[in-house]
Amino acid sequence: MHPLIQKYKLDSIFLPLVAIFISCIFWYAIAGKSVVTEKVDDFGDKIKVTKRAGLSADLPTPVETWTASKPYIVEPFAKRGELDQGILRFTWMSLVLVAQGYFIALIIGTPVGFFLGLSKQFTKAFDPIIQVLRPVSPLAWLPLGMILFSGVKVLDADGRTTFGASDAAALFTIAICAMWPTVMNTAVGVRAVPVDYLNVAKVLKLSKWKTLWKVLVPATLPYMFTGFRLSLGIAWLVIVAVEMLTGRPGVGGFLWQQYNANSYAHIILCILTIGVIGYILDRLMSVVEGRFKTA
Amino acid sequence: MPLIEIKGASKGFGLPGSRTEVLKDINLSVEEGEFVVIVGYSGSGKSTLINLISGLVKPDTGEALIEGKKITEPGPDRGLVFQNYSLLPWLTVEENIALAVDEVFKDWTLEQRKAHVAKHIAMVKLTPAAHKLPKELSGGMRQRVSVARTLAMNPKVLLMDEPLSALDALTRAQLQDEISDIWMNNKTTVIWITNDPDEAILVADKVIPLLPTSPATLGEPMIIDLDRPRDRRSINHDPKFKKLRTQLITTLLDAKGRTKSKTSLKLTLPDILPEDLTTVNTLQFLNRSGPKRRTADKREEVEVAA
Numbered sequence: 350m351h352p353l354i355q356k357y358k359l360d361s362i363f364l365p366l367v368a369i370f371i372s373c374i375f376w377y378a379i380a381g382k383s384v385v386t387e388k389v390d391d392f393g394d395k396i397k398v399t400k401r402a403g404l405s406a407d408l409p410t411p412v413e414t415w416t417a418s419k420p421y422i423v424e425p426f427a428k429r430g431e432l433d434q435g436i437l438r439f440t441w442m443s444l445v446l447v448a449q450g451y452f453i454a455l456i457i458g459t460p461v462g463f464f465l466g467l468s469k470q471f472t473k474a475f476d477p478i479i480q481v482l483r484p485v486s487p488l489a490w491l492p493l494g495m496i497l498f499s500g501v502k503v504l505d506a507d508g509r510t511t512f513g514a515s516d517a518a519a520l521f522t523i524a525i526c527a528m529w530p531t532v533m534n535t536a537v538g539v540r541a542v543p544v545d546y547l548n549v550a551k552v553l554k555l556s557k558w559k560t561l562w563k564v565l566v567p568a569t570l571p572y573m574f575t576g577f578r579l580s581l582g583i584a585w586l587v588i589v590a591v592e593m594l595t596g597r598p599g600v601g602g603f604l605w606q607q608y609n610a611n612s613y614a615h616i617i618l619c620i621l622t623i624g625v626i627g628y629i630l631d632r633l634m635s636v637v638e639g640r641f642k643t644a
Numbered sequence: 645m646p647l648i649e650i651k652g653a654s655k656g657f658g659l660p661g662s663r664t665e666v667l668k669d670i671n672l673s674v675e676e677g678e679f680v681v682i683v684g685y686s687g688s689g690k691s692t693l694i695n696l697i698s699g700l701v702k703p704d705t706g707e708a709l710i711e712g713k714k715i716t717e718p719g720p721d722r723g724l725v726f727q728n729y730s731l732l733p734w735l736t737v738e739e740n741i742a743l744a745v746d747e748v749f750k751d752w753t754l755e756q757r758k759a760h761v762a763k764h765i766a767m768v769k770l771t772p773a774a775h776k777l778p779k780e781l782s783g784g785m786r787q788r789v790s791v792a793r794t795l796a797m798n799p800k801v802l803l804m805d806e807p808l809s810a811l812d813a814l815t816r817a818q819l820q821d822e823i824s825d826i827w828m829n830n831k832t833t834v835i836w837i838t839n840d841p842d843e844a845i846l847v848a849d850k851v852i853p854l855l856p857t858s859p860a861t862l863g864e865p866m867i868i869d870l871d872r873p874r875d876r877r878s879i880n881h882d883p884k885f886k887k888l889r890t891q892l893i894t895t896l897l898d899a900k901g902r903t904k905s906k907t908s909l910k911l912t913l914p915d916i917l918p919e920d921l922t923t924v925n926t927l928q929f930l931n932r933s934g935p936k937r938r939t940a941d942k943r944e945e946v947e948v949a950a
Binding site for chain 1: 719728734747797
């Protein structure tokens, strides 16, 4: 390898660029292209007919995607209408919803994980239910949420609904899907607390409450944060499904609406945005997680 | 009345059927201010013995007493120093000790408790490292923190479960001397468990061998009447030390020799009959019931020493 490349670790920038380039070529190869043909119509006039052709005729090429997405990217916070906003504005709405659902997931998931880790009877009793509920898709939870919270309606001064059944259902779905990694990891973490630490607590005669806060929680934190990171990943994964089904404005809602409006380029824009944001969230969480890797 | 007393205690682990008896007929009595060392082989039940006193383990039969009262649960009057230090890794040296002090001396003022913590950090010569986390300390320093944490609880008895066996020989020697010094200064009762006979004789008033019979029992106590402070350089040439050392090691080795049990196993000799290969290509071959023995129950007994 060239010493300059080695010195600045350029290969970690250069190699991904190569991979992206190759992927774009592949994308270009299967994407449809507009083909313009001249035809003589029934009246004898020459007209131009535009048709799309290719392996996947409706898939826009990378260039078409960029041209169509440009207004959403260069003005990321613009608001042209309720369903026509800059991509980061949509992302922000989704992030707010995810944050709320995620918060509920942590509030419920962590104590449940602690109970599972601390009590064998509790584990035996609830493990089957948890194992059955864990793999259920967000698409299945959402309708249930709608039924559960059908009566929820919070109105503002003008009589408009600010928090309705679909909002409650959205939060419910995100929370219940994102909760499981936190539950499982916390439970494993509590079980993995070294017996010696608990013996220290016993010899010092720490109260139950103090043992929890001074010994169990700090010893479990690294596991808990692994759970929190995985939960955040799932919460973000669920957002698209939730927004599609409830029609909320957001990056997932925008995706579905643009599919219905036949602007396929925007779907790709949304997918890339979701991916990039998900990646950033994961990196942020692993930085936090790394800070708790003590011992 | 002795401070610590164990009467006819026995302890085993496991469910009925696959039970292992670890300790049997344990009788021990430790007077206040005594420095008692229990020496035994690894895995002979030393930790179980000390945990009977600490209260982490309950005896199956017999009882363990402190000041005549039955020991039912762990408590700060019996300070336990763990073999692997067991410092909480997210707390600094000071916080680790403060956790114990705050819990035991709840009615003290904040200043009193702080002074008490500082005093014990100074006692183990770790004042410059007071704000470090355990992972930033060497093994010897960690064990000193652990000793300080235990002493800071002002326990009636200091229980040490192989406190120095995870350390290198030089650090171990240094800590032996330091702990002896601390003991000479405040005369807390100490029960120390070790697998090192030299260490035992060097620090103890009384050495009790834990004999590796199965289940283990305590041997005759040996009184170590060597003068203190004991200098480890000159003590090696002290005829009294040599005699005690020989006596202790002989006791332990003899007990080990007696436990060499003889087990007899029944082994089957290979006496498989050759198979008739002319039947290989017939249906009869598919129905065969495996290799045949001349006599299925012909066995020979072979004695194997375990």
